[in-house]
Amino acid sequence: MYHHGSMAGTEESGAQAEGAEPYLAELYANSGAKKFGLSLDDFGTILREVSGRYLPHDATRTEAAELPRSLRVEELVLARACARGNELAWECFVHQYRQKLYDMAAAMGKEESVARELADGLYADLFGMRQAADGRRISKLASYTGRGSLEGWLKTVLAQEYVNRFRRQRRLVSFDEKSQAGEQFEGKPAAAAPVDSRLEQAVDEALVELPPEERLLLASWYLDGRTLAQIARLLGVHESTISRRIDKTTVSLRKRIMRGLRERGMNAREAQEAMEVDVRDLFVDVRGRLAQGKGV
Amino acid sequence: MAKMPNIVRSRLALRTPGSSNMHPDANLLAAFAEQTLLPRERTEVTAHLADCADCRDYLAVAFAIESSEMTVAHSMGAVSRGWFGEWRWAAAVAACCVLATALQYEAQPPALVVVPRAVTVNTSSNIVDSIAAARKPTPEPGPVQVRKKAERPRSQPTPTLLAAKENIALESEPPQITAQAPVVLTGPPPDEAAQRLQPAPADSMSSFVAPQRESSAQPAATESAVRSSPVVPAPIRAKPAPAVRGLGFQAQALTQRSPASPTVIVKTAIAPEAPRVLWSINASPDTSGASRGVVQRSTDAGQTWEAVPVRERVSFRAVASDGSDVWAGGSDAALFHSSDNGAHWEQIQVSQEDAAASGAIVRIDIRRTGEIRITTSSGEDWTSSDAGHHWKRQ
Numbered sequence: 001m002y003h004h005g006s007m008a009g010t011e012e013s014g015a016q017a018e019g020a021e022p023y024l025a026e027l028y029a030n031s032g033a034k035k036f037g038l039s040l041d042d043f044g045t046i047l048r049e050v051s052g053r054y055l056p057h058d059a060t061r062t063e064a065a066e067l068p069r070s071l072r073v074e075e076l077v078l079a080r081a082c083a084r085g086n087e088l089a090w091e092c093f094v095h096q097y098r099q100k101l102y103d104m105a106a107a108m109g110k111e112e113s114v115a116r117e118l119a120d121g122l123y124a125d126l127f128g129m130r131q132a133a134d135g136r137r138i139s140k141l142a143s144y145t146g147r148g149s150l151e152g153w154l155k156t157v158l159a160q161e162y163v164n165r166f167r168r169q170r171r172l173v174s175f176d177e178k179s180q181a182g183e184q185f186e187g188k189p190a191a192a193a194p195v196d197s198r199l200e201q202a203v204d205e206a207l208v209e210l211p212p213e214e215r216l217l218l219a220s221w222y223l224d225g226r227t228l229a230q231i232a233r234l235l236g237v238h239e240s241t242i243s244r245r246i247d248k249t250t251v252s253l254r255k256r257i258m259r260g261l262r263e264r265g266m267n268a269r270e271a272q273e274a275m276e277v278d279v280r281d282l283f284v285d286v287r288g289r290l291a292q293g294k295g296v
Numbered sequence: 297m298a299k300m301p302n303i304v305r306s307r308l309a310l311r312t313p314g315s316s317n318m319h320p321d322a323n324l325l326a327a328f329a330e331q332t333l334l335p336r337e338r339t340e341v342t343a344h345l346a347d348c349a350d351c352r353d354y355l356a357v358a359f360a361i362e363s364s365e366m367t368v369a370h371s372m373g374a375v376s377r378g379w380f381g382e383w384r385w386a387a388a389v390a391a392c393c394v395l396a397t398a399l400q401y402e403a404q405p406p407a408l409v410v411v412p413r414a415v416t417v418n419t420s421s422n423i424v425d426s427i428a429a430a431r432k433p434t435p436e437p438g439p440v441q442v443r444k445k446a447e448r449p450r451s452q453p454t455p456t457l458l459a460a461k462e463n464i465a466l467e468s469e470p471p472q473i474t475a476q477a478p479v480v481l482t483g484p485p486p487d488e489a490a491q492r493l494q495p496a497p498a499d500s501m502s503s504f505v506a507p508q509r510e511s512s513a514q515p516a517a518t519e520s521a522v523r524s525s526p527v528v529p530a531p532i533r534a535k536p537a538p539a540v541r542g543l544g545f546q547a548q549a550l551t552q553r554s555p556a557s558p559t560v561i562v563k564t565a566i567a568p569e570a571p572r573v574l575w576s577i578n579a580s581p582d583t584s585g586a587s588r589g590v591v592q593r594s595t596d597a598g599q600t601w602e603a604v605p606v607r608e609r610v611s612f613r614a615v616a617s618d619g620s621d622v623w624a625g626g627s628d629a630a631l632f633h634s635s636d637n638g639a640h641w642e643q644i645q646v647s648q649e650d651a652a653a654s655g656a657i658v659r660i661d662i663r664r665t666g667e668i669r670i671t672t673s674s675g676e677d678w679t680s681s682d683a684g685h686h687w688k689r690q
Contacts, residue, residue: 147323156325163357212345219347226356234355254301257301257304
């Protein structure tokens with residue numbers, strides 16, 4: 001349902017090709033690739049593939065040099081060796097990550113059966129139940145690129161699978177189940193209420209002007225309902241910093257919108273009133289209500 | 297928190313990533329959460345996340361596992377509380393029971409439980425090598441050699457509890473153990489394994505016990521048994537530390553010197569609620585062979601050690617535990633906390649309003665009051681009395 005791909009191109013530029021070369025031998029030695037039967041050439045091919053995937057065409061030499069050194073080469077080598085069917089690598093993976101995988105699934109799934117199914121499904125994908133034309137197993141571990149930790153990658157892949165399953169299940173809930181859960185049948189959707197286009201434009205303009213991280217803060221806090229601790233953990237800063245930044249951004253956003261409304265011809269009082277309007281109130285059928293009142 | 301106009305919420309919710317802006321793959325999302333992206337990539341992924349609720353959901357579900365305070369149902373707007381909603385009162389009662397037990401525990405210290413046998417941790421063990429060795433057709437001697445010590449007469453003095461309240465000074469950075477420098481952890485014989493400790497005048501919980509073999513009161517029979525044993529390496533000089541009474545846990549530490557390795561430092565902590573769980577920094581070499589401090593755990597009284605993945609690029613220098621609560625600190629003032637015996641870790645920012653900790657964390661104390669105190673290599677002391685949420689520089 002959700003197709004995730006690289007954000008960068010896959011062509012290899014000159015800077016990309018040069019990036020890993022000076023460190024290749026050092027990284028190869030540090031990675032432990034030899035234990036899993038990967039030669040220096042194999043290792044170089046993997047690094048070039050990763051660099052080609054993530055470095056854009058206009059990457060600077062600094063970026064090209066920094067990327068290979070930022071990789072988790074030990075875990076990358078382990079994953080790629082598993083994908084190639086190296087038994088020692090697979091045993092190491094099982095030893096280090098199998099239990100973690102099931103623990104993660106248990107933490108996400110809550111229900112044991114769901115968690116088990118989730119973990120089993122991913123475990124099968126990691127092992128590779130499907131085969132390519134040449135008979136080799138297609139393992140999901142081949143898509144790990146060492147950008148984050150292998151454990152973090154496993155968590156993310158598991159979360160993607162879980163969220164997608166959750167969404168699929170929500171769409172397949174029957175009317176009976178909805179009714180039993182106390183949900184009312186959906187009526188005819190209300191027609192979109194007319195909102196002053198100047199207000200929409202001013203808000204959109206103010207949101208675009210915000211730095212992406214500030215917009216992420218607002219979305220996480222006001223839309224997703226995350227806690228300060230969760231946002232802080234995601235962005236790697238302290239909770240109190242997040243709290244201050246959300247306050248500051250909210251105040252600054254209001255000022256920008258007010259300025260935008262005044263630029264569009266509203267005076268201060270009109271702009272203030274427009275800001276305070278709750279868009280949910282605009283869905284009230286005023287004409288219908290008035291007609292009802294006359295009838296009584 | 298400032299109020300956000302509803303029109304802003306609705307417009308914010310309507311934003312979607314541009315058609316040319318593909319979703320970042322799982323690698324980039326994980327690296328974003330772990331703060332390991334290059335600056336340019338981080339900006340791109342942040343901009344995407346700001347407008348993509350799907351990717352925010354993935355990250356929230358994946359990296360909220362540690363806190364266990366969030367579920368997909370929460371993140372996606374479901375309201376079902378399940379059985380917990382009806383039994384919340386039971387959780388409150390259970391919490392009271394735990395509190396009462398903790399108070400009783402505070403008033404009456406538990407018996408000392410120490411490793412009931414001498415254990416030699418050979419430096420040649422690591423995960424890859426052990427698996428590789430196990431795969432060989434002809435079995436080789438295992439890297440871990442265990443020998444029971446001779447029984448000590450009851451009339452003999454109990455082993456001296458020596459501890460280093462002040463963490464053992466690190467003589468080189470990072471700590472490492474080279475080959476030929478095995479570590480010997482010792483304890484009283486089985487019949488005295490549950491012997492109660494005598495109180496010592498300190499309130500730190502990160503105490504360290506010097507090896508019994510260093511005691512001058514060691515019975516001759518034990519010494520001869522040690523010498524005659526083919527599996528115990530040559531005696532190693534260990535530096536005893538001052539006596540400290542730890543309420544929450546007991547710990548063992550050896551500062552060893554060997555010809556092959558001028559500086560070998562091992563710190564081991566024993567959790568009281570799980571007496572066979574030991575924590576250490578580099579009790580056995582890191583699987584990568586890198587010269588950095590690695591948090592390690594033993595669940596079999598020190599026979600085997602497993603590297604506990606906390607954070608790859610941190611060289612750890614101190615670990616302390618209190619029950620299932622484990623704290624580990626290292627380079628760049630990186631501090632991590634696990635409340636489930638090391639299964640999940642959360643990074644703790646040691647900072648206050650206008651400053652952050654600097655240098656490597658070289659010492660962690662868990663005090664009986666619950667206060668956490670850390671010391672950094674730059675000489676800073678930081679304390680937290682709310683489990684690491686807020687810190688104050690001393």
